[in-house]
Amino acid sequence: MKKIAIFPGDGIGPEIVDAARLVLDAVDHAAGLNLQCTDGLVGGAALDAADDPLPEASLQLAMAADAVILGAVGGPRWDDLPPAKRPEQGLLRLRKNLDLFANLRPAQIFPQLLSASPLRPELVRDVDILVVRELTGDIYFGQPRAAEVLDGKRRAYNTMVYDEDEIRRIAHVAFKAAQGRRKQLCSVDKANVLETTRLWREVVTELAAEYPDVHLSHMYVDNAAMQLIRAPSQFDVLLTGNMFGDILSDEASQLTGSIGMLPSASLGEGRGMYEPIHGSAPDIAGQDKANPLATILSVAMMLRHSLGNEPWAQRVEMAVQKVLDEGLRTADIAAAGEAVIGTRAMGHAVVKALQL
């Protein structure tokens, strides 16, 4: 029996999570997974209920779970609160407490939605990239960091820092992910300028011997930013530090033109959190308009990475392809004039497409 903690969150979060739950329940039943799912509060919903974006009960629920599914957090209602009381803090504290050091961000083109890409179709047709981003180190967390006044002059600094253990554990995740895919790993750095990323390249290169079936290459971050536009289908798995990954994973996701389709996983040692990359879209919340497919694909990632069930992960992914093939579209992925369906109907359609 595996324990799943579910945090619907704010805005469209509850709707997309409910649609994904339909799929998860159907898979649970058909595959005999015997999942124990429990809901919890995070973000604005938790602030409203307990004046804390991550109440102790929610943290305990997540810590006791094998996997966490998250909808989305935040919204204008909580925008004026002090930093520690922002809904996003709930998410950040969850990531930190679960020690989720590996962020997996697929950027995959759905052939049915090819026309949504800002790139020419012939360039993106075969794009299927997985960005593996380190999530707990680098300049976003490095010490020392400060803003100060020195001789009457304002000055601020941050520290980019990695040690070999941090690099090694994220590199292992990337090598293993590449083994389950097309076996091409491209590690991103700025080794020609930054000592930190020179160590990054060194450690990643050392690990290559343990993965003789994976082809490892290295690319400077500025060149990677170009190549993602020039020839994105050259990439399989992209391995990056926290900051470069922040930039490149967002750039890569934009290649698809359909942010509403993209899932993510954040993995720690033996635990994972799964969520769509899009936000809480308060403007359409509660209207059954949101696209639940990114959340449903996050469930597929959970089946793959936390439940070790690759066959059912692929069945869910194929079911999503099938509903797209059938022409089913929520508003965000519909072309002009195309018929649209609601959040809940899309969830049911995916369940049906599973053909259980």
Add this chain to the structure above:
Amino acid sequence: MKKIAIFPGDGIGPEIVDAARLVLDAVDHAAGLNLQCTDGLVGGAALDAADDPLPEASLQLAMAADAVILGAVGGPRWDDLPPAKRPEQGLLRLRKNLDLFANLRPAQIFPQLLSASPLRPELVRDVDILVVRELTGDIYFGQPRAAEVLDGKRRAYNTMVYDEDEIRRIAHVAFKAAQGRRKQLCSVDKANVLETTRLWREVVTELAAEYPDVHLSHMYVDNAAMQLIRAPSQFDVLLTGNMFGDILSDEASQLTGSIGMLPSASLGEGRGMYEPIHGSAPDIAGQDKANPLATILSVAMMLRHSLGNEPWAQRVEMAVQKVLDEGLRTADIAAAGEAVIGTRAMGHAVVKALQL
């Protein structure tokens, strides 16, 4: 009388600089600029002649000049030399000694070459971006920096750092550039996470009062990396620190699909260096195949920024548009089956198009 130092450099450098020289000489004569141009050695050429990528004579020549024109440096012949003897060191030392703190990188779509862009034509038709990148500070130069072994564990770090003076002087360059363009300035940072870029945003915002005709906005770097693909024509001038600018200026240039067309300027207080963004292309060196238009457009930038001659800068830029309109193409920008002309012929064509 203005002094121009010309460093042809390596590979295709001498050819493209010779073609640009035709244009510069023609403008000099027609506009009565009375320029004093002197050639110098840098890069591999200087290593061959004087065992130093930036001999003292070259440095003195550059220091005494009002503007420097550079072709390109580097090539396989010098690849095995120790770091201090690499051709690129000549360029880096030149930038450092001239205190060139502002890098201007236009990313402009030439309508005649629209089909070269990886993006859909309707998205890039109106793209005309100027990236203003700080060039002498930030994490690329910040201290302390080191790779070390701590308790038997390898570790490395770098320091991102800016003071308000450094931010202010580059921001002034960007505000002024925006005044001469469409008056839209977007400053890029990661102010939600990094203290250094929070100071960046603070100082840039303070300066806005001095430029009431410029509309200032701010964008996080990861969002900027997305927006450059999603809707690049929203940008006029993009202001960035050194590292973010390294990434975003390369990404922006890729939007055009024609690297061989893009010039750059690196400005200090009262001095500027002008060079194409492309490399020395040793594979086609000496064959009259290289595209000199990026170098010719660098001459236009020199007329604008170092010689204060906006009318002639525009005349050169219009002459380049005219040769493209006439269908003249070097190999790198020719579509399949299109006739191509050589480096020298392209230089002469631009001179002719100036209609002096």
